[in-house]
Amino acid sequence: MRLPGTIPQTNQSGEIMSINEAGKITHPSAKLLILSDSKTSIEGLTKNRQRWEDEGFIGVANPSEYRATIATLRSRNARTSFKWIKGHSGIDGNERADELAKEGCQKEEADMMNLNVPPTLSVTGAKLNKITQALAYKAIRNHTMAKKTYQNALDRRATKTNVGRAKYMIHEMQGTEPSDRIFWKSLRHKDFSRKFRYFIWMVTHNGYKNGEYWRNIPTFEQRANCPLCGEVELMEHILTECESSNQKVIWSLAESLWTGKTTNWVEPCFGTILGCGLVKMIDEDGKHHTGDSRLFRILVSESAHLIWKLRCEKVIQGKETSENEARRRWKATIDSRLEIDCLLTEAKFARGRLDKKLVKSTWLEVLDGQDNLPEEWIRESGVLVGIRAGMG
Structure with a gap:
């Protein structure tokens, strides 16, 4: 099948609609076993x-797709069972399903898919005793x-242009x-501070x-x-x-700090600043370094936001910064971000807790006096990032 344009073009929606079609083409009185590699759908x-x-x-x-599929399965008289299987592992049925999905993508015209739910099987709205303030919002x-x-x-147009550049x-x-x-x-990446999420x-x-905002405002064109x-x-x-x-x-400071890392520094441009939440730092052997990627996001986001702050202080407050x-x-x-990372490794932060290995892989190579640090430096106060001589 080829999904019509009215349905989101994702693997998830394709999986749900495949289950929907399986329920329709199977006799309603025959037992149906569906093998799927999508745990989310099951x-x-x-x-x-x-x-x-x-x-x-x-x-x-995919609420409409789920509603339609649930209604299709409810309309059957026999039991419908699900079994999860591992995808791309040589299972004949799963491999054949992937082949058919590729064939469906190549069809010139999309298939007609009915998402209407019969009134007798329709469950509309939400139960009042289940609604919270967050759900209502x-x-x-x-x-x-x-x-x-x-x-x-x-x-x-401006937004589309910026997204395209990133x-x-x-x-x-x-x-x-x-x-x-x-x-x-990616603009809400967990490695970004809240102030940078709003800024980006x-x-x-x-x-x-x-910039251009002032062009059409009389007496403020300058x-x-x-x-x-x-x-x-x-910007x-x-x-x-x-x-x-x-x-x-500021960018030279960020590059200077990066000299201790395995991967090469990427010179920030406007596109990389917008898309820094998606950057993966890869070494010459093609290996992805999670800690390096995380530090790059921190350095780019904090540096970009500081540049904007200094500009605003100059324009609005008339404050010159040496x-x-x-x-x-x-x-x-940057030292503040390092301190926050170290504090977030404590168990009391539960869901927001950071893994110690991740914090070490992010910061260890760029710390001041890294060769003389104690083994549990994460719990030590006064640990700072190191800046190359002549740069600090």
């Missing part, structure tokens, strides 16, 4: 089904986002281009008042240009080009 139709129905499928991916948000006016507001740089670095969904998810979301949408360079003060100019924002000093002050503030920012 659990969604079995273990999670009752809870999702009680909560009105609020916040669940999600429901309102989903309803608002589904409106045509909201979708039209999202169709912004995806292009990731493709240049890693050979694969992420989907839009993966890109937007605004930057992606061209939400800050700089604010569109950088007071030092005379260039249009776009790209501020973060990677402007001489007055101390951006060159190079030495910029160095001091950058080092204090």
Whole structure:
């Protein structure tokens, strides 16, 4: 089958609709055993089904597909059973299913798939005793986002351009281009501070008042240009080009700190800053270094946000920042992230706890006096990042 455009083009939706079709083409009085390599689909139709129905499928991916498939299986008179199998492991049926899926993708026209649920099998809404404030907020948000006016507001050329630049740089670095969904998810990466998540979301949408924003505002047109360079003060100019924002000093500090790492430093550009949540640091042997990738995200995100802060202090408050002050503030920012990482390895943080091995692989090679550190340096106070002589 080839999924129609009205259904999300994902492996998950394809798996659910395959189960739906299996239920339709099998005689309703015949027992049906479905072998699937998707635990998410199986659990969604079995273990999670009752809870999702009680909560009105609020916040669940592919709700229409799940509703239709559940209704199809309920309409059968015989038992339907599921069994999970490991994918891509040489199982004949699974391998043949993959071949058929590839054939379906190559079809010129999509198949017609009916997602309508008969009234007698329809379960609508959510139970009041299952609704929480968080679920109610999600429901309102989903309803608002589904409106045509909201979708039209999202169709912004500037936003699409920024997303495209980020995806292009990731493709240049890693050979694969992420989907839009993966890109937007990366803006909320757990390695980012909350302030940077807000900052990068605004930057992606061209939400800050700089550059072209001032062009059409009478008597404020001069604010569109950088007071030092005379260039249009776009965010790209501020973060990677402007001489007055101390951006060159800050990026040189980040590169200097990186000298102790196994992988090569990637010179930040506007695209890599937007897509830094997706960057994977690969060494010459093709091995991915998780700690290096994490440190790169921290350095790029914190450095970019500091450059923006220094620019705002200058433009709004009239405060000039010297190079030495910029160095001091950058080092204090990175040392603060190191201290937070060490604190988050404690057991009391439960879900937010960081693994000690991850923290060590992130920071060990860039610490000051790393050869003389105690074995349990994570629990020691006063551990700082090291800056190469002449750079700090």
